[in-house]
Amino acid sequence: xxxxxxxxxxxxxxxxxxxxxxxxxxxxxxxxxxxxxxxxxxxxxxxxxxxxxxxxxxxxxxxxxxxxxxxxxxxxxxxxxxxxxxxxxxxxxxxxxxxxxxxxxxxxxxxxxxxxxxxxxxx
Numbered sequence: 589x590x591x592x593x594x595x596x597x598x599x600x601x602x603x604x605x606x607x608x609x610x611x612x613x614x615x616x617x618x619x620x621x622x623x624x625x626x627x628x629x630x631x632x633x634x635x636x637x638x639x640x641x642x643x644x645x646x647x648x649x650x651x652x653x654x655x656x657x658x659x660x661x662x663x664x665x666x667x668x669x670x671x672x673x674x675x676x677x678x679x680x681x682x683x684x685x686x687x688x689x690x691x692x693x694x695x696x697x698x699x700x701x702x703x704x705x706x707x708x709x710x711x
Contacts, residue, residue: 589614590612590613590614590615590686590699590700591611591612591613591614592610592611592612592684592685592686592700592701592702593610593611593613593684593702593703594608594609594610594682594683594684594702594703594704594705595608595609595611595705596608596609596705597681597682597705597706597707598706598707598708599708599709599710600674600707600708600709600710601709601710602674602675602676602709602710602711603673603674604674604709605670605671605672605673605674606671606674606707607668607669607670607671608624608668608669608671608682608684608705608707609666609667609668610622610624610666610667610668610669610684610702611664611665611666612665612666612667612684612686613665617641617665617686618641618642619641619642619688619689620640620641620686620687620688620689621638621639621640621641621686621687621688621689621690621691621692622638622639622640622641622658622660622667622684622685622686623635623636623637623638623684623685623686623687623691623692623698624636624637624638624658624667624669624682624683624684624685625682625683625685625695625698626678626680626681626682626683626707627680627681627683627704628679628680628681631680633683633695634649634695635649635693635694635695636648636649636652636656636669636682637649637652637656637657637658637669638658638691638692638693639658639659639660639667639691640689640690640691641660641662641667644659644660645691646658646691647691647693649693651677652671652678655671655672655673655674656669656670656671656672657669657670657672658670667684669682671707674707674709675709676709676710676711677709678707678709679707679708679709680706680707681704681705681706681707682704682705682706682707683701683702683703683704684701684702685698685700685701685702686698686699686700687699687700
């Protein structure tokens with residue numbers, strides 16, 4: 589049973605930083621792609637960033653490119669999302685996700701999801 593558990597959300601002022609973590613368990617993830625999505629109230633879930641676990645290739649939404657960095661720790665089976673220069677528009681529930689093999693930007697392509705962690709950026 590695949591489990592993804594996010595942590596690290598919170599309240600931060602605009603311009604600040606947060607690091608989200610996603611602890612993965614239940615299988616070997618070496619052939620998986622890991623994604624971060626977010627969903628603000630009244631909006632659809634949107635792609636933020638993703639990476640392939642094995643070779644570490646990455647993809648970012650234009651809205652976060654240059655501010656957010658996705659990374660992983662193989663030994664801890666944990667994926668991170670470092671978020672810098674946060675803006676009020678980044679306020680959302682952030683979800684970790686997983687799918688086999690390659691990165692995709694559509695949420696419907698991901699089979700496994702965490703419970704989400706709230707990020708609130710005040711102006």
